[in-house]
Amino acid sequence: MTVSHSQLALGAFLMQTGHHIAGWRHPAAQADAGSNFAHYVSLARQAEDAKFDAIFISDSVGVRNRNLPSLSRTARADQFEPLTLLSALAAVTERIGLIATASTSFNEPYNVARKFASLDQISGGRAGWNLVTSSGDGEAENFNLDQHIDHAQRYERAAEFHQVVTGLWDSWEDDAFVRDKNSGLYFHPEKLHVLNHKGKHFSVRGPLNVSRSPQGQPVIVQAGASEAGRDLAARTAEVVFVAHQTFDEANGFYADIKHRAAAYGRAPEAIRIMPGIFPVVAPTRTEAEEKFQYLQELIPTVVGVALLSQMVSFDLSPYPVDGPLPELPPTNGARSRQQLMVDLARREGLTIRQTYLRIAGARGHLQVVGTPADIADLMESWFRNGGADGFNIMSWAHPAGLTDFIALVLPELRRRGLFRTEYAGRTLREHLRLQRPAHPAAAG
Amino acid sequence: MTVSHSQLALGAFLMQTGHHIAGWRHPAAQADAGSNFAHYVSLARQAEDAKFDAIFISDSVGVRNRNLPSLSRTARADQFEPLTLLSALAAVTERIGLIATASTSFNEPYNVARKFASLDQISGGRAGWNLVTSSGDGEAENFNLDQHIDHAQRYERAAEFHQVVTGLWDSWEDDAFVRDKNSGLYFHPEKLHVLNHKGKHFSVRGPLNVSRSPQGQPVIVQAGASEAGRDLAARTAEVVFVAHQTFDEANGFYADIKHRAAAYGRAPEAIRIMPGIFPVVAPTRTEAEEKFQYLQELIPTVVGVALLSQMVSFDLSPYPVDGPLPELPPTNGARSRQQLMVDLARREGLTIRQTYLRIAGARGHLQVVGTPADIADLMESWFRNGGADGFNIMSWAHPAGLTDFIALVLPELRRRGLFRTEYAGRTLREHLRLQRPAHPAAAG
Known part of the structure; x- marks a missing residue:
């Protein structure tokens, strides 16, 4: 080993x-x-x-x-x-x-x-x-929402969400549950911890009704x-x-x-x-390239353009597929992914088609x-x-x-x-x- | 068979x-x-x-x-x-x-x-x-709530919730997914049904991203x-x-x-x-009774009183355990369960202890x-x-x-x-x- x-x-x-x-x-x-x-x-x-x-x-x-x-x-x-x-x-x-x-x-x-x-x-x-x-x-x-929550607020909520979840995972100490049939004590009350979280986005009392696991968390x-x-x-x-x-x-x-x-x-x-x-x-580069080309040829244009549009959170279908990637407005979606696509296309001077062919497998x-x-x-x-x-x-x-x-x-x-x-x-x-x-x- | x-x-x-x-x-x-x-x-x-x-x-x-x-x-x-x-x-x-x-x-x-x-x-x-x-x-x-939602409103929400869930389960017809590798058609677009639910409690567009199952629903x-x-x-x-x-x-x-x-x-x-x-x-009634009595004797009083209190959504611990069930205020909790307990105690003239002993197994x-x-x-x-x-x-x-x-x-x-x-x-x-x-x- x-x-x-x-x-x-x-x-x-x-x-x-x-x-x-x-x-x-x-x-x-x-x-x-x-x-x-x-x-x-x-x-x-x-x-x-x-x-x-x-x-x-x-x-x-x-x-x-x-x-x-x-x-x-x-x-x-x-x-x-x-x-x-x-x-x-x-x-x-x-x-x-x-x-x-x-x-x-x-x-x-x-x-x-x-x-x-x-x-x-x-x-x-x-x-x-x-x-x-x-x-x-x-x-x-x-x-219940017409549009997605703003990027900054989403991350603020996420940070508090994480805090609550990990707090709940500590509701019970590792050895809280004794399950002693003779005395009748199932758990040690002092090893139970109530979270009592009150924050901007969440109010969660706890405790969690699951015991602490082998991983702790x-x-x-x-x-x-x-x-x-x-x-x-x-x-x-x-x-x-x-x-x-x-x-x-x-x-x-x-x-x-x-x-x-x-x-x-x-x-x-x-x-x-x-x-x-x-x-x-x-086993050889030629075979690998052939395998990849076979896959690339299976992509309908409509699918490729839609994939790239989704990655940049912007509809590219009105633009010529063999022309360059247009200027993109800032997105409320995944910002880092949009930037990745733009950098790629600009760095290598790719058309829309060339760009989607580049990401059709790995998506960035x-x-x-x-x-x-x-x-x-x-x-x-x-x-x-x-x-x-x-x-x-x-x-x-x-x-x-x-x-x-x-x-x-x-x-x-x-x-x-x-x-x-x-x-x-x-x-x-x-x-x-x-x-x-x-x-x-x-x-x- | x-x-x-x-x-x-x-x-x-x-x-x-x-x-x-x-x-x-x-x-x-x-x-x-x-x-x-x-x-x-x-x-x-x-x-x-x-x-x-x-x-x-x-x-x-x-x-x-x-x-x-x-x-x-x-x-x-x-x-x-x-x-x-x-x-x-x-x-x-x-x-x-x-x-x-x-x-x-x-x-x-x-x-x-x-x-x-x-x-x-x-x-x-x-x-x-x-x-x-x-x-x-x-x-x-x-x-995020200080107290539970009112009984009537809870059921109103439940009815709409059920409507949305079953509606989403009909997002796809049984034969929507063809997955035809040759033509490249994965599903028949006309067999996809968008729910577009807008109700009092929920606004859910759909469709669900799970195909229809063997049970339909x-x-x-x-x-x-x-x-x-x-x-x-x-x-x-x-x-x-x-x-x-x-x-x-x-x-x-x-x-x-x-x-x-x-x-x-x-x-x-x-x-x-x-x-x-x-x-x-x-195999015999005597043995069954013995088995049951063995279980009953394992119940601590504090556990029995708490169980009954929970069933009637009312704290009975201040009342004498060998006295009758007191008059109970209406509950926002499980109404039918409270009534079941009250009916039982009144019908047979049971004390608090006798009542909890009756429900310690079957809970009503x-x-x-x-x-x-x-x-x-x-x-x-x-x-x-x-x-x-x-x-x-x-x-x-x-x-x-x-x-x-x-x-x-x-x-x-x-x-x-x-x-x-x-x-x-x-x-x-x-x-x-x-x-x-x-x-x-x-x-x-």
Whole structure:
């Protein structure tokens, strides 16, 4: 068993049919992945057999259905709700971490605290919460709002939401429940802590009705890269998912987050930064390129333009697809994502079509088409030079893209000593080498 | 295989350690049931092997911790969140129905619609939603409220909530998703239906991002027995859980609900009425009585008084425990439950202690202590004479109470032809012989 602090963390980002926008049309894709539970069981077990740190399920509480000609040609309209899906997968896996997305804008903190605490119990300490503020009007309209909450207010609410959730997770000390049949004492009353939170956005008394789990608290994951997102991540995140196209971006972000965290009194190793990577791998570069081109040719123009429009929160369909990206107004949606797209297009002088072809797979994340060594080189370089503590693997389609990565890239990473051959721990925290948070009463 | 319309529906109500308030202290109880997932797996599989229609998980979004001396002596403070628990159990069972409670007062309809639709997909059509309005201030205080929403307004909100949820479940026609890799069409745009709900309590655009499941819609379960609760049940419920102590009550309720349902144009067999039953069974009556007395003697006075206080939404601790139940003010909590307790105490002239001893197991539901034939006689009598379409089995402790019922009572029910020996269908609807709802577009 190899355990080393010089090893990568790896997540398997199991988005429905896969990450390439047309991947579902590939012969090796499971086209009904968004409604096929057995398929997810098989993916989760594959990822666990390969010793991934975690599987990750993103989320959207709505369908972006304003553009039906595009939507009806993508596999994005049906999906499992992440917490029900991961709970079910917890029952048929043993070791792999389970990270689900839940929005702070469209939930109540008591419900979110409970569900993740419950998943953490069910899974024996493998739960992680990807805290998002959500970014689309399509979601707000399902929650009594005409338009989405303002970006700044959303982050303010998110910070308080996080405070309430983590406070509720400390409702019980680790040894509160004695369950002594003889004396009749079920728990020690003095080991129960009522939160009594009264803040600007929330008033939550507590306590939570779930006992403290093997992890102490589920792992906190975040993905916001805006100014407000970085600040929240530096204060609260234990894992940061992020999208970068170049090492310089990754390196700058990495240094910035660890620097900000230090200012909040946190050690650099208390946060794992995991950029997304979209690998298309084959034994030779030619084969890898062919595989990628095959996927690219499956993209209808209407789908490509709609994808890019969504990424920049601006409708590009009136503009010539073979012309440049127009000037964009500031967005109330995901700001950092818009900027990423604009930077990419400007840096390389891309047309709208060229831009959407560049993001059709990775959606702004790092895309690598090449041999196992090419991909391992790039991962190793980012890892060794302060660009990443690990990666979130975004397969072009499921199961084929994940199977490829496991069969071709993992052996190369292992040969270099960069990835585990067996799990050393049982909880997600242990996989990620994150400390188990002590209960405040025990620490004091 | 026996299939008959003259057979009972049976649910296993899997409340943590069991239903008797002191049951967790029994040597045969799993005291950490509220935090022990493996234990729930074993219970669910036992119930499935015994061919129960469903397992049922109740819920409370809070801990009633105002009375710590009592609370700390009961096994009610830690539990799994029902939807995460049932999703996990879905992965390790095949046929049994999965009914979870979710509150219309402390959730958003889009989230509830999604989670149950997702559970219905994961389980292959076995999900049921027990719609409750919640009844305790202890819950409201976890959701930004100083006190609970008024009873009438709560039911008004619940009715609209139900309308939104079931509307969202019809977002997609059964055959909307074609996923044709060759043409690139993933779904038929004309088979997508946007809800566009704008009501007094909710504004929800839709569509839901989960496809229509094998059941069409999860089964709707309700338990309210107040005037408002009965009306909502008659209009919308497919299963009604209810608490009765006498056949006359049960018979009156049964007739009333079916009569009200008819007024809404619904057939009597579109609603299954399932009272709770708390059986303590042994080969002889003496042994059954001994078993029950053993349990009763495990109840601390402080726990008994607190239990009754909670049932009537009024603090009885200042009153002499061996004196009569005082006059009670009207409650904003569960009205029908308060009335049930008052009726019981008045009818039989019981003291506070005698009353709590009567409800310590069944909490107002039908309690039977006797032989397999005694229990089967009573169930058969209610079933044949218009008191019940089935029962929700409330075990005195888990696993022992469930194991007892399966080993002793089920064979007697089967001997009388009152319960299945094998599942005839695959979905919860099929077990309960409830029609699969046609999509409105298909019906039109």
